[in-house]
Amino acid sequence: MVNRLSRRRxxxxxxxxxxxxxxxxxGPIPFAHRGGSLNGLENSMAAFGRAIDLGYRYLETDxxxxxxxxxxxxxxxxxxxxxxxxxxxxxxxxxRVAAARIGGREPIPRLEDVLGAWPAARxxxxxxxxxxxxxxxxxxxxxxAWDRVCVTSFSSRRLxxxxxxxxxxxxxxxxxxxxxxxVAALRAHSVAGPLSVLLRxxxxxxxxxxxxxxxxxxxxxxxxxxxGAHSLGLKVHAWTVNDPAEMARLLDLxxxxxxxxxxxxxxxxxxxxxxWATATT
Numbered sequence: 001m002v003n004r005l006s007r008r009r010x011x012x013x014x015x016x017x018x019x020x021x022x023x024x025x026x027g028p029i030p031f032a033h034r035g036g037s038l039n040g041l042e043n044s045m046a047a048f049g050r051a052i053d054l055g056y057r058y059l060e061t062d063x064x065x066x067x068x069x070x071x072x073x074x075x076x077x078x079x080x081x082x083x084x085x086x087x088x089x090x091x092x093x094x095x096r097v098a099a100a101r102i103g104g105r106e107p108i109p110r111l112e113d114v115l116g117a118w119p120a121a122r123x124x125x126x127x128x129x130x131x132x133x134x135x136x137x138x139x140x141x142x143x144x145a146w147d148r149v150c151v152t153s154f155s156s157r158r159l160x161x162x163x164x165x166x167x168x169x170x171x172x173x174x175x176x177x178x179x180x181x182x183v184a185a186l187r188a189h190s191v192a193g194p195l196s197v198l199l200r201x202x203x204x205x206x207x208x209x210x211x212x213x214x215x216x217x218x219x220x221x222x223x224x225x226x227x228g229a230h231s232l233g234l235k236v237h238a239w240t241v242n243d244p245a246e247m248a249r250l251l252d253l254x255x256x257x258x259x260x261x262x263x264x265x266x267x268x269x270x271x272x273x274x275x276w277a278t279a280t281t
Contacts, residue, residue: 020175020207021147022122023235025057027275029257031124032056033240034075036263042082043073044106045117051263052118055276060124060239060259063111063132070094071111071135075128083108090131111136115143124210124237124259127153127162137165146170152177152210159206177210178234186211187220190228208235208256213246226253244269251275 023029035047036056048059062075066089079087083100100108114123123145127133140146146166153159156179166174178186186209209229212220221238229236237257238250247258247269260266270276 020150020173022150022175023207028251028255028270029058029237030056030263030266030270030276031058031060031237031239031257031259032263033060033259033261035059035061037261040082040103041106042102043075043109044102045109045114046106048109048114048118048121052121054263054267056263056267057120058122058124058257059114059118060126061111061114062126062128063136064089064128065132065135066094066097067091068093069135070097071132071139072097073109073111073114075126077128090129112139112143115139115145115148122148122150124150124152127151127155127158130158130161133158133161133165136162137169140166140174141169146172146174150175150177150208154180156181163205173205175208176206177208177237178206182206183209183211186229186232186234187225189232190222190225207233208237210237210239210257210259213238213241213250221250221253221255223253226255230254241266 032051034042035044036051041047043061051059061073063071064074064077065071072089074089076082077088077090079085079089079100082102084104085100087096089097097108102108125136127136140149151159151162151174153162159176159179163173163176166172214220221236226236235256237259238255239259241247241250241258241260242262244265247260247266250258251273258266267276
């Protein structure tokens with residue numbers, strides 16, 4: 001019985017996705033969350049440019065589509081918080097959204113422009129709505145940026161649709177993170193580790209799990225969680241970590257990536273540990 005379970009577990013581990021170029025970074029990956037915090041100019045070309053100037057290779061962003069299908073790097077469903085004006089992105093044509101300014105200063109970028117501006121950069125893309133999926137796959141087709149992105153979402157359904165559309169359009173997989181159901185299964189696996197949970201966790205073929213470093217007042221990423229993920233061949237990226245002490249703890253644990261707004265502090269910490277030299281290779 002033990003041998004049979006071992007063989008079955010080995011077969012399951014083989015289902016974990018093939019190698020993705022997005023993850024070929026040597027050492028823990030530093031991610032600039034929405035480009036990093038720059039006077040409230042999140043997800044702007046100015047924020048992304050600053051992160052690149054600091055040596056970041058990995059940018060985290062969000063995408064939403066306008067009513068006429070233009071894909072933007074923007075987090076919220078509406079313009080109010082970031083651009084100080086009413087209007088729901090999905091209900092507005094691009095011509096209207098293009099007039100808005102992030103923090104009153106910066107235009108809202110198209111994803112295609114971000115990919116074109118920094119051809120060596122890699123983008124971790126959070127798909128915020130179903131309407132963004134088709135425009136995203138079209139942008140990746142036009143730019144050939146399949147290997148430069150990892151797609152994530154707070155919706156397991158959206159991630160399934162992303163994977164299916166990518167395979168249909170490109171005949172290949174694209175790097176994706178586990179969805180909420182996969183993360184929940186992975187969390188359960190770190191506590192109990194039943195084979196049924198292992199099966200559910202690896203079924204998507206996602207190569208990484210992007211998870212909060214804390215959930216409420218409890219640490220989400222623990223030694224057992226990290227060991228469980230690594231035993232399944234999964235990389236673990238922690239978000240959104242702005243506390244230097246937590247950055248240090250996570251690096252000590254062996255986390256595979258940290259997503260932060262405080263891009264200078266993370267850079268300086270990684271430099272002090274001899275890790276930053278690998279950040280831009």
